[in-house]
Amino acid sequence: METKLWIVDNVGDIDTIYPQIEDAAKLLRENQVIAFPTETVYGLGANATSNIAVNKIFEAKGRPSDNPLIVHISEKKQLHDIVExxxxxxxxLVEKFWPGPLTLxxxxxxxxxxxxxxxxAELSTVAVRMPDHPIALALIKKSGLPIAxxxxxxxxxxxxxxxxxxxxDLNGKIAGIIDGGPTGVGLESTVLDCTGDIPVILRPGGVTKEQLEEVCGQVDVDKALLKEDEAPKSPGMKYTHYAPNAPLSIVKGNSEFIQELVSSQRQLGRKVGxxxxxxxxxKYDADLILTCGSLSDLETVANQLYDTLRKFDEAGVDLIYSEAFPEDGIGQAIMNRLLKAAGHQVIIE
Known part of the structure; x- marks a missing residue:
């Protein structure tokens, strides 16, 4: 399959109709799969009402079929068409955080x-969000569809x-990619279960627990996020995610301790990142040292985390050591993704 590439200047608003978006929206209506930028990460979109279209997402990604998809909408009124x-x-929550990185x-x-x-995934619930990105909103609106x-x-x-x-990852496997430049937050949306009396965070993300509690009072966190041996409430959270090719370990210790680990592995002839x-x-002497932002501004870490992990792949390192990060605010989402990427491999000084 030939994968089309459209380069779109993302300056504009939802009512701006770009010729490239017209083409991509037409392919969505024809049950093809299109990648597009959001404020979190690039999404892989298809007609959420079509089994044929949705199957193409799972096939292109190699995604397990019991891992539900998030439905993206462009207008609040679409929510009434999807939920009971x-x-x-x-x-x-919608008034405060939509459009934005919050999935309900x-x-x-x-x-x-x-x-x-x-x-x-045959569940009685559905995950919905409205992305805060002009290209995403324009594409969804022009397609006339809810987009998984x-x-x-x-x-x-x-x-x-x-x-x-x-x-x-996907060239030749999907119909098209809209290149709208780098995304904003850099981590996926917060997933909040609103089916019970107290909202529960199933996945931390761009909207923090503290921000949510300012709007709706008490917010709980899925026990699986706090304890590795707990079964996650969200089916997709049981799978390994975000992993680079090389084994990744998170180190909770000072830079001298991390350097000792690096040096011992290099003496064995391994290329260490x-x-x-x-x-x-x-503070380090290693084969590849990459910064993913600043400790004084963890939003920069969130923004650069995935790109940094991919750069280690490009360099072909044998193993990676990562510093740990504070778990306040957006730090909770950063550490959640890092732990997943590392398969919960943590070294403590």
């Missing part, structure tokens, strides 16, 4: 517009924050 009931707390899990509607059961869209990468690998990441921050980059 909108609790009052959801109205508050609600009971899906059993009549009206019918979503593919493959989107929800996981991240546009090979399943299990670091999520794409640049169009070239998508090309590396270190993922660090701008504050600590001069």
């Amino acid at each position: 009931v909108i609790p009052s707390v959801v109205d508050k 899990i609600l009971d899906k509607k059993n009549h009206g517009q019918t979503l593919s059961n493959k989107v929800t 869209a996981p991240s546009a990468n090979t399943s299990g690998k670091p999520s794409p924050t640049l169009a070239r990441h998508v090309q590396h 270190v993922m660090t921050t701008s504050e600590n980059q001069d």
Whole structure:
């Protein structure tokens, strides 16, 4: 399959109709799969009402079929077509955080517009969000469809924050890629289960627990995020994600301890990479030292994390040591992704 590439200047708003988006929207209506930028990562979109289209997402990614997909919409009124009931707390969350990096899990509607059961993995609930990106919003609006869209990468690998990441993983497997430049947040959306009395975070992301609690009071966290041996409430969270090719270990210790680990591995002839921050980059002697942002601004770490992991792949290192990060605010999402990428391999000084 030839994969089309459209380069789109993302300056504009949802009502701006670009010729490239017209072409991509037409392919979505024809049940093809299109990669497009959002404010979190690049998404791999298809018609959420078509089994044929949704199957193409799973095939292109190599994604397990029991891993539900998030439905993306461009207008709040579309939510009524997809979910059965909108609790009052959801109205508050939508008003505050949409469009934005917050996915809401609600009971899906059993009549009206019918979503593919493959989107929800046969569950009675559906995950929905409205992306905060002009290209994404314009594409969804022009297609006239709810768009199912996981991240546009090979399943299990670091999520794409640049169009070239998508090309590396999926060129020849999908109909097209809209290149809208780098994404914003750099980590996937927060997933919040709103089907119970108290909202529960199933995946930390661009909207923090603290921000959510300012709007809706108490917010719980899925026990599986706190304890490795707990079964996750969200099916997709049981799979390995975001992993580079080389084994990755998170080190909870000072730079001298990390350097000792690096030196011992290099003496064995291994090519070692270190993922660090701008504050600590001069403290290491390794085969490849990459900074993924600043400790004083963890949003920069979130933004650069996946691109940094992919650069280690490009360099062909044998193993990677990463510094640990504070788990306040966006740091919770950063450490969640790092732990997944490392297969929970943590070295403590």
